[in-house]
Amino acid sequence: MQAPVAIGIYLGEQHVIQFANPRMCEIWGRSFQQVINTPLFKALPEVSGQGFEEILADVYHRGVPFTGDELPATLQRNGKLELAYFNILYDPLRNEQNEVYGVLQTAIEVTELVEARKKAEYNEETLKVALEAARMGTFLVDFVHQSLTTSKSYDQIFGYADGDFVWDQTRFWRHVLPEDRPELEAVYQRGLQEGTLDFETRIRWEDGSLHWVQVKGKISFNLKGNPMHLTGIVMDITEQRQAAERERQLAAEQAARLEAERQGKILHDLFMHAPALICILNGPTHTFTLVNPLYQQLFPGRQLLGVPLLEALPELTGQPIEGIINQVYETGETFVGKEVPVELKRDDTRQLVTTYFNFVYQAMRDKDENVSGILVFAFDVTEQLLARKQIEHNAESLRLALEAGSMGTWDLDLVRQTTVRTIQHDAIFGYERLLDHWDYESFMRHVLPQYKEEVARAFQKSYASGELNFETRIQTIDNHLRWIAVRGRTFYQDAQPIRMAGVVMDITSRKRVEEQLQQLTEELASSNEELLAANEEIRAGMEELSLANKQLRLINADLDNFIYTASHDLKAPILNIEGLMKLLVRNLPIESLENQTVTKIMSSIDNSVKRFQTTIEELANITKLQRESEEPVLIEFATVVRDVLLDLQTQVEEAEPHIETHFEACQPLRFSYKNLKSVCYNLISNAIKYRAPERPLTISITCYQEASYQVLEVEDNGLGMKEENIPKVFSMFKRLHTHVEGSGVGLYLVKRIVDNAGGKVEVESEEGVGTTFRVLLPMD
Structure with missing residues (x-):
């Protein structure tokens, strides 16, 4: 079969014919031997002077493709000059130095389509003349007196033999089909504004028969622009409509036949040239009736065409693929297979080789809708499958490495401000799932205020240097403070940064x-x-x-x-x-x-x-504390805090604080009772001792779990302290508020107790606002 597209290749300024496929030779009316290695306009002298020399010269010298639809060309074919029409594409051919050395032409002959359209246009004009010569009725609408005057032919067109009655617009609208009235009323109202009417509609006679009419009219207006009269004609176009419908049906049937033939040819050519494995199996024995070249290449040296499937490929006997083919033939249901393994003898060694296919088995039916065969459309995906599995293995290894290193990856589109991230990335910022949207502003909202300017400079610097490398402190969505390290690279297009990609790491433990x-x-x-x-x-x-x-x-x-x-x-x-x-x-x-x-x-x-x-x-x-070791016991935090408040009863009565306790999430802890009481005593007594005299004292005592720690949190709204003094609070004899009695030993003792237990103490404070102590004790 021939490809429906004509293809030719012309070299040099003389457009020497280097190649022409059979369809192109057929269009030219010459054999391949007559034209090969011959300048185009010497091989086809009748084409000279029709404008194609200029087009080809422009494509060759400027290197710009040319596309033309329905271009006329007079060719010497079948022993005479014939006028034909073509859709043409001229593409410049370039060498490795990007120099044009020739032109590739693809063309499709559309002569039949053009002639058919011209014939249709001629028929339409003929029909128009015939309609104008047809019998028509006249009418006059007087908008002032609300009257309608008609001719006898008008009455006959609406099915009345005798016009012994008075017409009005109500009678006219009664004949119009209800489903056509809304659209027709809109056309009528628009005509009253524009001054002309021209429409076609359906009417129903009194005997129930359906007819088509065409109405044309002109409206006259008074000086104020109000409509006065509508004069026009009405024509019965039922026969024309019926004829047009019959012609349309015939044309559609003819077009369908031609299209079916064309599609059949295209489909066959497509099967033979498609980059897929295609064959057609006919009958219950699944005999090969079509085998495209790629399918045949699977089995070099084997005769497939005209041979039953299991006779041509006996190694399929007993494999699942045999049952699938029989099932499709028996049920007529399409089967789609993905990465299905099949054992095949692919070469002369006749050794079975496992090959993976994606395929579709589509039942083919005869005119009576009975299954007559199977269309096979398949792809050999063995290499892709093995490559994907290797990629998946590498991706899993990378994922495990990122998880082990508390790292998340990110890819930021600087133009659209969108990102692609891993779940580990968002988890570092405290999110349990990937957010729908994340951009530069989303990141900066988590950076602590004192670090924002430094981070912004790092990003700006990376746009020029191509490297992003900084460490900063963030606040997670659940209000935890973390240190992170960001590493990345910037990518450019036309010297402008368009994308950044890299990793983010949680380095809180290292920073601590x-x-x-x-x-x-x-x-x-x-x-x-x-x-x-x-x-x-x-x-x-x-x-x-x-x-x-x-x-x-x-x-x-x-x-x-x-x-x-x-x-x-x-x-x-x-x-x-x-x-x-x-x-x-x-x-x-x-x-x-x-x-x-x-x-x-x-x-x-x-x-x-x-x-x-x-x-x-x-x-x-x-x-x-250093020299004695009290045996640890299971202790309830609530019990210890209650005992401490009893010991501090005098101070509590004097300060009158509002004390809140939250022990709902607290578990019993194995610890030295004396040491834990000392910790609680010092923290609570400090909150009372260093209260702000200008406001009522509030103390919040909370216990909860965080990772492998039991956390005791004591928060007050007392004097607070400057940030630079926070590291000094655990020093022996260090007192930051000299106007209050104290030895400067209590917090030192707290720190030593917690350190000896393998825990840690964290402090957050703001002068004039208050202080929060967090004691983290290991639960094991």
Whole structure:
């Protein structure tokens, strides 16, 4: 079979014919041998002077394709000159240097279509003349007097033999079919505005018969533009309509036959040239009646055409594919197979090879709708299947690697501001599922305010450098703070950034370790300074402790030894001072005791001794924490907090705080009761001690689980502190609010207890707003 498209290739400025397919030779009326290697207009001299030389020269020299529809050409065919029409495409052919070296022509002859259309146009004009010569009736509508005057022919067209009645518009509309009235009324109203009427409609006579009429009319208006009269004609066009319908049906049938023949030819050519495996199996034995070249290439050296399926391919016997083919033939139901394995003997070795196919088995039916055969349309997808499985394996490996590294991937379209992301990406920002939309602004909404400017500069810099690399802090959708690292590359089009792609990593754990290391370093450095300050304070207050101070300076690097020494060796001197003070009071004369200055000095000394005893007691607690180990037990947080509030009853009654507790999500914890009570005591007492005098105190105590930790959160609306002071709160003897009594040991003790338990303490505070302590204790 021949392709329906004529194809020719012409080389050089002379358009030498290099190739012409059989259809092109048929159009030219020459054989291939007559035209090959001959300039086009020498091989076809009758075509010269018809404008094609200029078109081809323009395509060749400018390198611009040319498309023309229904182009006329006079050709020497069948022993005479014939006028034909073509749809033509001229495409320039270019070499590796992009230079035009020839022209590719594709053409389809449309002579029959053009002649058929011209014939239809001629018939339409003839019909128009015939209609104008047909019998017609006249009418006059008087809009002023609301009357309708008609001719006898008008009455006959509407089915009345005798016109012994008065016409009006109501009678006219009564004849119009109800379903046609809305559209006809719209046409009529538009005609009243435009001044002319021209429409066709259906009417029904009194005897029930259906007729077609055409109405034409002209409207006259008065000086105000109001319609006065409508004069026109009406014609019975029923026969013309019926004739036109018959002609349309005949034309449709003829076109359908021609189209069926054309489609059959195209379908056959398509099957033979399609990039798919196609065959037709006929009858219950599934005999090959059509085999395209690609299908035959599967079985080199084997005769397929005219041979039953299992005789041509005996290795299919017993395989599932045999049952599928029989099922389609018996039921007539289409079967679609995807990546179906079939064992075939593909080469001369006759070894069975597993091949995978995507295919469709479509039942073919005869004129009586009985199944007569099967159309097979298939693709060999073996290579694609193996490649996809390798890609899936690689993708799964990449996914596991990203999950293990707490990483998510992202791909940002800078033009449309859309992204493609993995679920791990959105999970880092606290989302349980992928959001429908995510762009640069979505990302920036999570960045903490103090980092936004730095992040924006990083993005701007990446547009020029092509590299994106920064670390920043974000707040997740569920209000958790995290550190993330972003790495990516920028892609360009016409030197403009159009796309960015990369990964985002959760580095919170790493940052916490770095912060803890930094904090420990700072604590170690500040401890030496604080120890020296403490030693100086003790030496200035008590000369008899100079020897102890010298000893403390020698061991100030070992904080635990200092605490142990201070908490034990200082008790006796303080007791001595307290005893001497009592002895002094007993031996002072009464007038001295009544002296206000003496009384004030004695009271100050007594208060100083009591404060020092409190400090020594707290230092002793630290040594006990380091040297003693209380057996852990299962503890309810609610019980511990209740006991602490009882111990703080006096302070609570004085401060009158509003205390909220939330222990619904709290589980029992195995821990030292004494240590946990000490932690709760210090946090709650601090919240009371450092309250803001200008507003009522509110304390919120919450317990919940986070990952593998049980979290105790104590939040207040007290004095708060500056951000730069937060790292100092756990330092020994460090007091950030000197106007309130305190030793500066309590929070140090909390930190040591939690650290020894493998937990951690987090602080968030804002000066003038309040403070939140989060104690994270391991649940195991």
